[in-house]
Amino acid sequence: MELQVYGYKCRKCGQLHYPFRMVCKKCKANEPHGFDPVPLPKKGKLLTYTDLSTLPADFNVAQLTLGIVELENGIRVTGQVRIPKPKTGMAVRINIETVRSSEFGKNLGMVFTAA
Amino acid sequence: MRNVYVVGVGITSFSRLEFPISEIAAYPAMMALQDAGNPKIDHLYVSNMGGGRVNGQTALASAVVDTLSLTPIGAETIENGPASGSSAIKTGFMAVASGLCDTVMVAGAERMREVNNLEATDFVATLTHPLAEYIYGVTLPSLAGMFTRLYMEKYGVTSRHLAMVAVKNHANAMLNPFAHLHQPITIEGILDSPEALTNNPIVADPLRFFDMCPVSDGGACVILACEEVARKVKRPLVRLAGVGQATDTHCVHERENPTDLLAVRGAAAQAMKMAGIKPSDVSVAELHDAFTILEIAESEEVGFFKKGEGHLALERGETALGGKIPINPSGGLKGKGHPVGATGIGQAHEIVTQLRGEAKKRQVKNAKIGLTTNFGGFGNNVVSLVFKRED
Amino acid sequence: MAVELEKILRPVDAPLPPFPPKFMKVASGEDMVVRQVSREEIPDLLPHVEPLIHVERDYYDIVAVRVYAELLGYYRHRVQDEYVLIAQINGELAAIVNGRSLNKDVGVSYHTLALRRGLRVGAHAFAAKMEYHMDILGHKEVLIVAESPIGFRRWMIEYHLEKRFNVAHELGGVPSWALTKPLFDAARDTLVVGRRPVPEALLKKAQAAILPPSNPPKPPADLLGATRSMNDPTASALLLSRQRLAKLGEPEGKV
Structure with a gap:
């Protein structure tokens, strides 16, 4: 099964959110379970990025590139960039991979590669 | 609502302080008590961000109130990320303005150097969104790096402008005995020489080492009081005239225009409206320059300069000591240091010192109105304060 | 008799090729000269190291007291094949680094003591020391330990040192780390800087006198x-x- 990251669509007004929130930021609908999970698109463009050298201690790499991507549907997400020489505005593909791991567990998240 | 005055201030050096965190909060409190002539304190508010996580000390206020032998007065700890200090001042303001208390003490402390830099960075990074930011390795420098890239592309800010902020604030810090970095730097040394890339390595591209504030320990304290008490204290009269606070999305990527700092705009506007002033009335400002880019961006958002023109004003020297609107005469977070929980109170300490005319070598001439802006998170929770000299 | 005994106690130093002096611009915009000091200059260094023994912060006390001992050991001929490099800004002592040659393939790094903070003086001086081992002495690897977290962060992480935990380091017998030639070459571009030759006036000024540091680390x-x-x-x-x-x-x- 292909892994997905989900956005959350308001059942009342259709506004899509990422990450999850309890009350719709557009229509303020506050019914419990008021959002439907919707898979986020796997394509987008890179808005901005940075090569970071001050990583938390549990990353055992010296440097990591992080970026913000605007997906095809306008939703923006933060994730890791795996592109040797990224450029703002470039088209990227979103992959779901392990982004952080510790002795006892791992976190899946978005990794951006060149489209 | 009653008027609220600052009757006493105290501060420690911002550097590395190898003492229990309760003592780091209590020392400036002692200084502030002396400054104010030992008034009777009704309530104590202690601001701190990482005591529980970094120092293994939760419920800090209970420890501080007893260290100061102030029991049985009420005391509580206030945590609002790196804006904890200003939030505590806001809480103290409400207590006095409402008439609940006549005199309150607001003390802040942070001891981040008990752990190494990697752990300190990780501790501050825990204020980011746990699932949409933190898991990727997002730290505050990375958010600032991404923000800077957009700012550079949109407004033509360059690494040279950032370096100018660093050089200015290091120079100001040289004049501040409490500052963490007593180290002059030059554009040549950090940008132009063949060794510059090693002197000033890239940390979160395009931000470099000298674009980041140091990790500091430190404490600061202000004592707030109603007019009746303040008139009896034989110190220059400084009123806390405006308090503003605004918030923005938790995730930086959710902001409609990622180069806007709407919370800064909102908080500063509220504080100035309450004080009945315009940005052009401000004679001295302490802005939250945890990263050099933030001083430029905030100087625009609070209304000193048009959006996208802060770096031009910097070029013209308008934000330097002796300029039109001196920003961060204390050295700012960049030069003075950034003990997160105490930073907001440290800013207030500087503004009060300036307005009293006691800032010695770094004194801004005829300082009558001062503004602070204190960031909690990357622009998601901002508190702004306006102080006025009255008398 | 005393002379005879001294002969036994005193190690015979192998001739080490000299470190060619270099200079660089530091963040403050000043020029810093890194050069080797002879045994005769050691008494000029000791008075500036001694006060740091009482600086109980950032591990200055433990590093300074050991550097003092190593400098004295060098001066009085009690350490074999030791060398000492210093960094000077405007003639003022900014850093001391030292180490020794174990054999023709292996060097041992002793200490890096920065007397001026916040300018990455220590990083420059440490890089010069590694340059001396690798490029001048021709060592294949240098054994390193860190006594302070700052040192650990700088050397172990920036240079990605390899573990040599089977080798006890001369400093305290703790497990060693090693900088190998390939690791050094990988770090060379970003971490090893400096220009040669040093302009004559600059070098003369540095050699004329080792001035005391104007703002040395002080006890809290x-x-x-x-x-x-x-x-x-x-x-x-x-x-x-x-x-x-x-x-x-x-x-x-x-x-």
Whole structure:
């Protein structure tokens, strides 16, 4: 099964959110379970990025590139960039991979590669 | 609502302080008590961000109130990320303005150097969104790096402008005995020489080492009081005239225009409206320059300069000591240091010192109105304060 | 008899090729000269190291006391094949680094002592020391340990050192780390800087006199000596703090 990251669509007004929130930021609908999970698109463009050298201690790499991507549907997400020489505005593909791991567990998240 | 005055201030050096965190909060409190002539304190508010996580000390206020032998007065700890200090001042303001208390003490402390830099960075990074930011390795420098890239592309800010902020604030810090970095730097040394890339390595591209504030320990304290008490204290009269606070999305990527700092705009506007002033009335400002880019961006958002023109004003020297609107005469977070929980109170300490005319070598001439802006998170929770000299 | 005994005690030094001096611009915009000092210049260094023995912060005390011993050991011929490099800014002593040659393939790094903070002086000086081992002495690897977290972060992480935990380092017998030639070459572009030759006037100024550091690391003004002494049944913190304050004079402002 292909892994997905989900956005959350308001059942009342259709506004899509990422990450999850309890009350719709557009229509303020506050019914419990008021959002439907919707898979986020796997394509987008890179808005901005940075090569970071001050990583938390549990990353055992010296440097990591992080970026913000605007997906095809306008939703923006933060994730890791795996592109040797990224450029703002470039088209990227979103992959779901392990982004952080510790002795006892791992976190899946978005990794951006060149489209 | 009653008027609220600052009757006493105290501060420690911002550097590395190898003492229990309760003592780091209590020392400036002692200084502030002396400054104010030992008034009777009704309530104590202690601001701190990482005591529980970094120092293994939760419920800090209970420890501080007893260290100061102030029991049985009420005391509580206030945590609002790196804006904890200003939030505590806001809480103290409400207590006095409402008439609940006549005199309150607001003390802040942070001891981040008990752990190494990697752990300190990780501790501050825990204020980011746990699932949409933190898991990727997002730290505050990375958010600032991404923000800077957009700012550079949109407004033509360059690494040279950032370096100018660093050089200015290091120079100001040289004049501040409490500052963490007593180290002059030059554009040549950090940008132009063949060794510059090693002197000033890239940390979160395009931000470099000298674009980041140091990790500091430190404490600061202000004592707030109603007019009746303040008139009896034989110190220059400084009123806390405006308090503003605004918030923005938790995730930086959710902001409609990622180069806007709407919370800064909102908080500063509220504080100035309450004080009945315009940005052009401000004679001295302490802005939250945890990263050099933030001083430029905030100087625009609070209304000193048009959006996208802060770096031009910097070029013209308008934000330097002796300029039109001196920003961060204390050295700012960049030069003075950034003990997160105490930073907001440290800013207030500087503004009060300036307005009293006691800032010695770094004194801004005829300082009558001062503004602070204190960031909690990357622009998601901002508190702004306006102080006025009255008398 | 005394002369005979000294012959036994004194190691025979192998001739080490000299370190060609170099200079670089530091963040303050000043020029820093890195050069080797001869045994005769050691007495000029010792008075600037001694005060740091009493700086109980950032591991200055333990590093300074060991550097002092190593410098004295070099001066009085009690360490074999040792060398000492110093960094000077405007003639002022900014850093001391030292080490020794174990054999023709392996070097041992001793200490890096920065007398000026915040300019990455220590990083430059450490890089010069590694350059001396690799490029001048032709060592294949250098054994390193860190005594402070700052050192660990700089050397182990920036240079990605390899573990040599089977080798006990000469400093305290703790497990060693090693900088190998390939690791050094990988770091060369970003970490090893400096220009040669040093302009004559600059070098002359550096050689003329080793001036005392203008702003050396100082012991923390023990703000809270009194309250600290509560956790200190012998009250030595209080006594030390009083002695220090007497020595320093009252600091400016209400520090």
